[in-house]
Each structure stands twice: as C-alpha cells, then as structure tokens.
Amino acid sequence: MSDIVNEAVRVLSAELSGGLDGTAKFVIEGEGAIMLDADGVRAGDDEADVTLTASADVFQQILEGDLNPASAFMSGKLAVDGNMGLAMKLGSVLA
Numbered sequence: 001m002s003d004i005v006n007e008a009v010r011v012l013s014a015e016l017s018g019g020l021d022g023t024a025k026f027v028i029e030g031e032g033a034i035m036l037d038a039d040g041v042r043a044g045d046d047e048a049d050v051t052l053t054a055s056a057d058v059f060q061q062i063l064e065g066d067l068n069p070a071s072a073f074m075s076g077k078l079a080v081d082g083n084m085g086l087a088m089k090l091g092s093v094l095a
Contacts, residue, residue: 004032020036022037025050026053052087053080062078073091
C-alpha cells in the first residue's frame with residue numbers, strides 16, 4: 001500500500017468520523033484504492049455504490065482543500081461512476 005493511500009485513509013477517517021451512508025471508493029491512479037462506508041475508511045478495492053477516480057496529484061489537492069471536488073469533476077480531473085447523489089454528499093464533506 002502506498003504512502004498516499006495511507007495518508008488518505010488517515011485524513012478521510014477524521015473527516016468521516018460518523019461513517020458514510022452507502023459505499024464509496026476512491027481510486028488513486030497508480031497508487032491504489034480507498035473504501036468509505038458505514039464502518040469508516042480503509043484501504044481496499046471492493047464493489048461500491050460510487051467510484052471516484054483521480055490522479056494522485058488531484059486527490060492530494062482535494063484532501064488538502066486546494067481543489068473543490070465539484071470543480072475537479074466539472075474540469076474532468078475527477079471521474080465519477082455510479083450513484084451521483086452519494087458522490088455529491090461525499091464532495092460536500094470534503095469541500
């Protein structure tokens with residue numbers, strides 16, 4: 001597991017202390033994937049209601065608050081596949 005995935009799990013765990021209503025997966029290109037669900041955040045690559053895919057650089061910018069997830073999506077830097085409502089909920093938590 002990469003350092004980026006480990007750091008993302010740590011940061012997202014703090015952001016989503018109450019878990020998530022549904023299952024989401026962040027795929028960080030070339031690094032791995034992170035699962036978010038009612039149990040919290042962990043590294044993994046399971047099936048999900050929504051999958052968000054971005055480069056490591058874009059993902060880092062989102063985590064640091066330098067890039068709004070909605071802006072990343074609208075500019076094509078963040079791909080979303082699946083439940084768009086859940087993606088929007090997740091985006092509001094990260095913004």
